[in-house]
Amino acid sequence: xxxxxxxxxxxxxxxxxxxxxxxxxxxxxxxxxxxxxxxxxxxxxxxxxxxxxxxxxxxxxxxxxxxxxxxxxxxxxxxxxxxxxxxxxxxxxxxxxxxxxxxxxxxxxxxxxxxxxxxxxxxxxxxxxxxxxxxxxxxxxxxxxxxxxxxxxxxxxxxxxxxxxxxxxxxxxxxxxxxxxxxxxxxxxxxxxxxxxxxxxxxxxxxxxxxxxxxxxxxxxxxxxxxxxxxxxxxxxxxxxxxxxxxxxxxxxxxxxxxxxxxxxxxxxxxxxxxxxxxxxxxxxxxxxxxxxxxxxxxxxxxxxxxxxxxxxxxxxxxxxxxxxxxxxxxxxxxxxxxxxxxxxxxxxxxxxxxxxxxxxxxxxxxxxxxxxxxxxxxxxxxxxxxxxxxxxxxxxxxxxxxxxxxxxxxxxxxxxxxxxxxxxxxxxxxxxxxxxxxxxxxxxxxxxxxxxxxxxxxxxxxxxxxxxxxxxxxxxxxxxxxxxxxxxxxxxxxxxxxxxxxxxxxxxxxxxxxxxxxxxxxxxxxxxxxxxxxxxxxxxxxxxxxxxxxxxxxxxxxxxxxxxxxxxxxxxxxxxxxxxxxxxxxxxxxxxxxxxxxxxxxxxxxxxxxxxxxxxxxxxxxxxxxxxxxxxxxxxxxxxxxxxxxxxxxxxxxxxxxxxxxxxxxxxxxxxxxxx
Ligand code: 6R9
Numbered sequence: 001x002x003x004x005x006x007x008x009x010x011x012x013x014x015x016x017x018x019x020x021x022x023x024x025x026x027x028x029x030x031x032x033x034x035x036x037x038x039x040x041x042x043x044x045x046x047x048x049x050x051x052x053x054x055x056x057x058x059x060x061x062x063x064x065x066x067x068x069x070x071x072x073x074x075x076x077x078x079x080x081x082x083x084x085x086x087x088x089x090x091x092x093x094x095x096x097x098x099x100x101x102x103x104x105x106x107x108x109x110x111x112x113x114x115x116x117x118x119x120x121x122x123x124x125x126x127x128x129x130x131x132x133x134x135x136x137x138x139x140x141x142x143x144x145x146x147x148x149x150x151x152x153x154x155x156x157x158x159x160x161x162x163x164x165x166x167x168x169x170x171x172x173x174x175x176x177x178x179x180x181x182x183x184x185x186x187x188x189x190x191x192x193x194x195x196x197x198x199x200x201x202x203x204x205x206x207x208x209x210x211x212x213x214x215x216x217x218x219x220x221x222x223x224x225x226x227x228x229x230x231x232x233x234x235x236x237x238x239x240x241x242x243x244x245x246x247x248x249x250x251x252x253x254x255x256x257x258x259x260x261x262x263x264x265x266x267x268x269x270x271x272x273x274x275x276x277x278x279x280x281x282x283x284x285x286x287x288x289x290x291x292x293x294x295x296x297x298x299x300x301x302x303x304x305x306x307x308x309x310x311x312x313x314x315x316x317x318x319x320x321x322x323x324x325x326x327x328x329x330x331x332x333x334x335x336x337x338x339x340x341x342x343x344x345x346x347x348x349x350x351x352x353x354x355x356x357x358x359x360x361x362x363x364x365x366x367x368x369x370x371x372x373x374x375x376x377x378x379x380x381x382x383x384x385x386x387x388x389x390x391x392x393x394x395x396x397x398x399x400x401x402x403x404x405x406x407x408x409x410x411x412x413x414x415x416x417x418x419x420x421x422x423x424x425x426x427x428x429x430x431x432x433x434x435x436x437x438x439x440x441x442x443x444x445x446x447x448x449x450x451x452x453x454x455x456x457x458x459x460x461x462x463x464x465x466x467x468x469x470x471x472x473x474x475x476x477x478x479x480x481x482x483x484x485x486x487x488x489x490x491x492x493x494x495x496x497x498x499x500x501x502x503x504x505x506x507x508x509x510x511x512x513x514x515x516x517x518x519x520x521x522x523x524x525x526x527x528x529x530x531x532x533x534x535x536x537x538x539x540x541x542x543x544x545x546x547x548x549x550x551x552x553x554x555x556x557x558x559x560x561x562x563x564x565x566x567x568x569x570x571x572x573x574x575x576x577x578x579x580x581x582x583x584x585x586x587x588x589x590x591x592x593x594x595x596x597x598x599x600x601x602x603x604x605x606x607x608x609x610x611x612x613x614x615x616x617x618x619x620x621x622x623x624x625x626x627x628x629x630x631x632x633x634x635x636x637x638x639x640x641x642x643x644x645x646x647x648x649x650x651x652x653x654x655x656x657x658x659x660x661x662x663x664x665x666x667x668x669x670x671x672x673x674x675x676x677x
Contacts, residue, residue: 145170177329182218276300294500305494360389407556439494
């Protein structure tokens with residue numbers, strides 16, 4: 001696979017560059033207050049004790065009916081956890097906390113405009129708002145357990161409220177990242193079969209109140225063309241009572257939530273007891289084809305896993321103020337802004353805007369204002385904050401006990417700035433490696449038990465047994481010093497259940513490669529392929545090197561190269577398209593897009609722009625190519641395959657290597673002159 005070679009070339013250099021790092025140890029003060037200090041947890045979660053060890057996680061939740069079978073493997077590799085159990089996620093995240101914590105803040109909402117007041121939503125208020133909105137969803141929209149609803153909401157308190165209202169009814173939510181385009185939203189509406197779309201009129205980002213409602217119009221129009229009629233669009237208002245978008249409402253289809261809601265004031269809806277294995281939500285993510293995959297997550301297993309990891313890895317206590325900077329539109333936000341933290345009764349922060357606007361101090365000011373003591377972000381944000389304001393954290397009076405990094409590998413140098421400046425040398429750091437598919441953390445240190453090592457995620461979580469295979473299927477032992485394909489040997493409760501509507505793709509993509517027997521009902525025969533390359537040090541710490549497939553990680557966001565290429569191919573002039581990752585100092589990677597034209601078409605002014613716009617329309621601005629290179633021809637193998645490895649090397653100012661075996665070696669020089677000058 002050409003794409004794989006790119007990863008290997010660039011990652012090999014990272015491996016050389018990152019020397020083994022010294023350990024950092026948690027302070028006695030942190031250990032004294034930590035939720036998990038018992039080293040024996042690793043013994044209790046040994047493979048011999050699988051799957052019964054996970055009972056402890058299920059017991060962090062309240063069940064209507066307790067389960068009878070911890071793991072049902074009869075439909076391998078679609079695993080069912082806690083079978084026979086009945087549970088409701090909203091009850092566990094809200095109702096059960098009322099007896100002791102109803103006046104505690106559940107959600108702190110931080111608006112972007114400096115002049116606007118923070119909103120502090122108590123568990124009692126959250127309970128009221130979730131109930132009323134659930135009543136609206138049930139009685140006004142006719143939604144019931146098992147129906148799917150697409151959400152296209154920005155980072156506002158109404159997003160978790162909407163998710164929890166769905167969960168209360170057993171309605172499966174599918175939140176589409178707010179920055180995605182209307183077209184991308186349409187694909188997810190169609191695939192999930194949603195007839196209701198929930199959006200917001202507008203939201204703030206970087207000083208502008210963006211018209212978000214216009215995306216709903218595009219989404220409905222595109223979905224209708226694909227045969228999926230959206231009959232209701234619910235529009236929350238960023239400023240209740242005031243419609244803030246320029247795009248008009250569509251009569252009969254669009255309903256302003258704040259106009260309909262008064263009918264349901266005071267309504268109380270009993271949470272619907274759902275089977276543990278009923279889907280709680282879908283989260284679409286990029287894969288190796290142009291079509292995003294709807295990862296289907298369960299109710300009982302997922303919630304147990306995110307509650308336990310929030311408690312033991314995030315070290316959340318009810319008295320903590322916890323801020324995860326991710327967007328709820330990604331899995332990190334679902335698991336570690338909404339479901340995990342609320343299940344363990346945290347105060348969780350939802351903030352609007354970006355960390356670097358209006359100034360470099362914004363994050364630290366929010367931390368100071370709210371007395372945040374647990375902080376969770378991604379390397380791309382750390383790099384950006386470090387660049388624009390290396391001294392900023394010192395100016396603010398806050399103290400973190402705990403910090404997380406997630407989403408992409410963190411360079412040890414950046415890690416140390418995070419530790420020394422952001423954490424002021426007081427906070428532990430956990431580097432959590434996991435995926436949309438996995439629901440929660442796969443590798444990380446338990447912060448009071450294992451020391452930190454910059455650049456390494458750490459060992460497998462309790463009950464997560466990693467194994468690294470080479471391409472031939474041989475196991476690379478601990479300390480082998482070689483990179484391989486990291487897999488998980490056993491199922492775990494947070495794992496997704498399948499790809500929505502495409503079981504075959506689920507099996508093929510995640511299990512086929514190292515499956516020992518496709519007929520087997522034994523989990524031991526089905527290692528889960530993560531799609532990442534990794535090395536395991538002699539101490540069992542895992543260092544993740546990057547993707548082995550056609551996925552580019554831009555600012556910690558997964559983009560499928562095929563999705564970008566398909567969008568470019570929609571432009572009439574374009575014959576071929578190839579996307580390669582280019583290293584970027586803040587974002588980690590950026591996509592470079594190469595296109596060649598159909599016969600009869602010439603390069604013209606504005607063509608590159610047109611191709612770039614097509615990508616933004618299809619996916620969203622986050623997929624915008626760094627550069628669109630219009631080339632006469634693509635470098636190709638004799639069998640006609642585009643050599644992305646060569647293009648990747650050129651884009652990254654590297655030597656393209658031996659190209660003599662190509663069908664058209666001359667084109668490489670021509671492209672090099674164009675790209676490298
Ligand atoms: C949670 C999330 C998953 C991919 C994953 C890997 C990369 C995530 C990482 C990391 C190195 C970490 N990744 N965490 N790489 N260190 N701590 O990010 O999910 O958006 O599905 O991305 O991100 O390549 O396979 P998702």
